[in-house]
Amino acid sequence: MAQYMSDDTPRTLLIQGALVLTMDPALGDLESGDVLVEGRRIAQVGTALEAPAGAQRIDGRGMILIPGLIDSHTHMWQAPLKGLGAGLWGTPDYQKHVFPLREKFDAVDMHDACFAAGTEMLDNGITTVLDFCHNTMTPAHAEQSIAAHRRTGQRVLFSYGMLGGFSTLAADHPWRLAQVRELAREFGSGGGDSLVRLGMALGSLEYSGLELVKTEIELGRALGLPMTFHQNPPAQIRQLGEAGLLGGDLLPVHANLAADDELEMLATCGAGISFTVEGEFGGGRAMNIIGRAHRTGVTPSLGVDIPSRVALDLFAQMRLTFQVMRAEEALAERITGRWPLARHPGTPHAQPRHMLEYVTVNAARAVGRGDELGRIAPGLLADLVLLSTGPYSMSLGDPAAHVAFQSTPADVDTVIVDGQLRKRGGRLVDLDRADAAEATRRVRERVLGKGVQAARAAA
Numbered sequence: 001m002a003q004y005m006s007d008d009t010p011r012t013l014l015i016q017g018a019l020v021l022t023m024d025p026a027l028g029d030l031e032s033g034d035v036l037v038e039g040r041r042i043a044q045v046g047t048a049l050e051a052p053a054g055a056q057r058i059d060g061r062g063m064i065l066i067p068g069l070i071d072s073h074t075h076m077w078q079a080p081l082k083g084l085g086a087g088l089w090g091t092p093d094y095q096k097h098v099f100p101l102r103e104k105f106d107a108v109d110m111h112d113a114c115f116a117a118g119t120e121m122l123d124n125g126i127t128t129v130l131d132f133c134h135n136t137m138t139p140a141h142a143e144q145s146i147a148a149h150r151r152t153g154q155r156v157l158f159s160y161g162m163l164g165g166f167s168t169l170a171a172d173h174p175w176r177l178a179q180v181r182e183l184a185r186e187f188g189s190g191g192g193d194s195l196v197r198l199g200m201a202l203g204s205l206e207y208s209g210l211e212l213v214k215t216e217i218e219l220g221r222a223l224g225l226p227m228t229f230h231q232n233p234p235a236q237i238r239q240l241g242e243a244g245l246l247g248g249d250l251l252p253v254h255a256n257l258a259a260d261d262e263l264e265m266l267a268t269c270g271a272g273i274s275f276t277v278e279g280e281f282g283g284g285r286a287m288n289i290i291g292r293a294h295r296t297g298v299t300p301s302l303g304v305d306i307p308s309r310v311a312l313d314l315f316a317q318m319r320l321t322f323q324v325m326r327a328e329e330a331l332a333e334r335i336t337g338r339w340p341l342a343r344h345p346g347t348p349h350a351q352p353r354h355m356l357e358y359v360t361v362n363a364a365r366a367v368g369r370g371d372e373l374g375r376i377a378p379g380l381l382a383d384l385v386l387l388s389t390g391p392y393s394m395s396l397g398d399p400a401a402h403v404a405f406q407s408t409p410a411d412v413d414t415v416i417v418d419g420q421l422r423k424r425g426g427r428l429v430d431l432d433r434a435d436a437a438e439a440t441r442r443v444r445e446r447v448l449g450k451g452v453q454a455a456r457a458a459a
Contacts, residue, residue, distance in 0.1 A: 011419065013037040014051040018060025018386060019399055022376040023067055023360050029399065035065060037382040040419040045376055058424075060386055063413060064399060066356070067374050068127025068155075068383030069314045070363035072274040073228070073253045073303030077102065077110055077135045077145070079117035080443035085309035090283060091232075098308045103165070104447045107140035111148040112439035118152035119436035120312050123428055124409035127155055127383040127417045130274070130303070130367050132201045132228060132253070134161035139179050146183075149196045152431065155383065155417055157367045159201035159228050162208070162216050169208055177219055190224040195418060199368070202229040205236050210243060217245050226368035228274070231255040237262035246271065251366050253303070256285040260292065267297040272366045276305030277321045288328045290321065291349060301363035318355035318404040325350035352401035386414035388426075 013036070020033035027045055034049040035042060051057065078098070085098045105113070114131070121129055131149070136142045142160060149156040160180050164172045180200060187198040200220045202213050213229070220227045231237060231252040238261065240246050248270035252258075255273050258266075266273065273293050281287055290300050302317045304310050329348050333341055364374025372381045387403065388411045395402035415423035422429055 011037075011039065012051055012055035013058060013382075013416070013419070013421070014049060014055050015058045015060045015065060015384070015386065016049075018063050018065040019394075020045065020065045020376060021067075021356065021400055021403070023357065024375040024377040027377055032061075033065070035376060035384065037384075037416065037419050040381060042376060042378055042380050042382050044378055056421075058386070058414060062389060062394075064387045064389060064394075064403060064407075065376065066385050066387065066403060067360040067364075067376055068385050068415070068417065069125045069359050070128040070301070070367060070374060071121070071126050071303050071314060071359070072130050072251065072272075072301040072363045072366040073132055073276055073305055074117070074129055074312070075134060075306055076117035076129070076131045077105060077113045077133065078306050078308040079120065079312070080109075080113050080440040080447070081308035082440075083308070085306055088283070088309060094306075098306065101447060102135040103137065105135055105137070105141070105443075106446075107138065107144040109443045109446055110135065110141045111144040112443045114145045114148035115151055116436040116439040116443075117307060117312065118149060118154040118156070119428070119431050119433065122152065122154050122415055122417070122422050122431065123412065123433065124312055124314070125385040125387075125412040125415055126312065126314055127385065127415060127422075128157070128363070128367060128369075128373060129154060130157045130159055130199070130228060130251075132159050132161065134163045134201055136161045136176070136179075137164060139175070142179060142183070146196060153195060153417060153420075153422065155373075156196045157199045157226060158196055159199040159226075161201040162203040162212075163201070166207060169203065169212065173212055173215070177215070180219060180225075181223070184223040184225065197226075197368075199226040199228065202227055204230045204232070205239065206233050210239065213240075214243065214245060217250070221247075221249065225249075227251070228253060231258070231273075233257070234259070235262075237265060241265040249368070253305075254280060254285070255293075256280060256287070256289050258289060258293075260296070263293055263296040263298050266293075272299035272301055272362060274301050274303050274366055275321070276303045276310070277317055277324055278310045279305045281320065281324055282309075287324050288332075291325050291328055294354070295349065299362040299365055300358050301366040302358045313409055314359050315404075315407050315409065318359060321358065322350060322352060322355050322404060352398055352404045355404040356400045382416055382419040384414075384416040385412060387411045388413045 015035045017032050020030040036044040036049050202216050228251040234257040246269050253274045361374040364370045
């Protein structure tokens with residue numbers, strides 16, 4: 001069975017002649033640039049770089065080099081349920097057809113599901129993910145999820161889910177808190193510095209209540225852990241702010257109904273919001289929040305959210321996010337009588353390059369690694385993706401627009417995580433797609449049993 005094996009041997013890689021989108025304001029774009037990787041980190045970025053003898057050289061001519069894509073919100077346990085939520089209509093559908101299945105997942109299912117999700121994400125250029133694991137129904141569920149992440153070698157912020165069975169939330173709270181403390185000791189200060197780090201996925205305020213959530217936040221801050229939470233009903237950000245609990249270490253997800261004063265609260269404490277646009281837009285939610293957040297200084301990032309409904313594809317999320325934001329801006333113009341559309345100062349606000357920022361620079365901040373990920377610059381961790389521009393040539397104009405609008409997972413030629421090659425020439429290096437597919441089959445067989453065909457029909 002193929003799996004990722006960590007190699008601590010220092011290695012040197014030289015990527016040559018690529019169109020480099022550093023996403024770093026000081027370095028900008030390099031039309032034909034080189035990136036030298038030594039060990040886990042980027043050593044140099046420039047042109048005509050030299051590499052020591054024995055360095056592995058990668059020809060990047062005709063390709064685009066970008067920072068590794070970062071997904072700031074996905075429930076990875078749902079990957080084997082792909083398609084089950086395709087026709088969902090609102091939250092009640094989700095809570096009826098998808099969410100209850102978590103109670104049928106045992107710890108082995110969690111391992112297989114997270115392994116399948118991580119393998120596919122790496123294949124698609126997603127080098128880092130915040131795994132919002134709200135299926136830690138037992139301590140073993142968390143342990144097996146972490147083991148799967150270590151097996152894939154993807155960079156993961158494992159956000160331990162505090163939301164268990166609705167009827168036993170208070171009763172289960174002590175052992176969940178205890179396991180977080182135990183895992184924090186294992187991972188080390190601040191969640192550790194390995195590929196898999198520890199965070200917390202807080203219980204939803206509407207289910208857990210403020211007192212339980214306050215206890216979780218206090219523990220997370222005592223342990224130095226990044227925290228995230230679903231923000232669905234209105235006024236919850238204000239509620240946390242008034243309780244003195246907001247901070248830059250808290251990442252709200254969705255927040256579609258957040259008021260302007262709540263966005264100001266988030267901006268003041270340096271927080272962002274993770275938007276899962278395909279699920280939110282398809283679920284009929286208010287979508288002007290992204291533009292309002294961006295303008296207020298609340299940094300947007302993007303996530304897939306539920307693989308039961310949405311493909312593990314951040315390129316698709318970039319495209320849809322841009323169109324949603326532009327549609328909202330156009331609606332505002334029509335309402336104010338400015339039609340047909342014409343450019344004027346400040347409009348349109350959403351630009352193609354913003355989309356790439358959302359899944360690199362902003363997402364790195366969202367997962368608590370803004371000083372080490374999301375850009376291509378000396379000293380940063382070497383998480384990189386090399387994209388083919390295909391047989392029909394590169395786009396004109398801003399190359400970031402090519403990435404956001406023209407690229408797909410099929411264009412992911414090379415993936416580097418922590419300085420190590422994970423995909424080269426379109427093929428995974430030390431993982432096998434067939435193993436991931438088999439893991440998915442096992443979960444479906446155990447969780448759905450003979451109901452697999454019925455589930456397909458119902459979806």
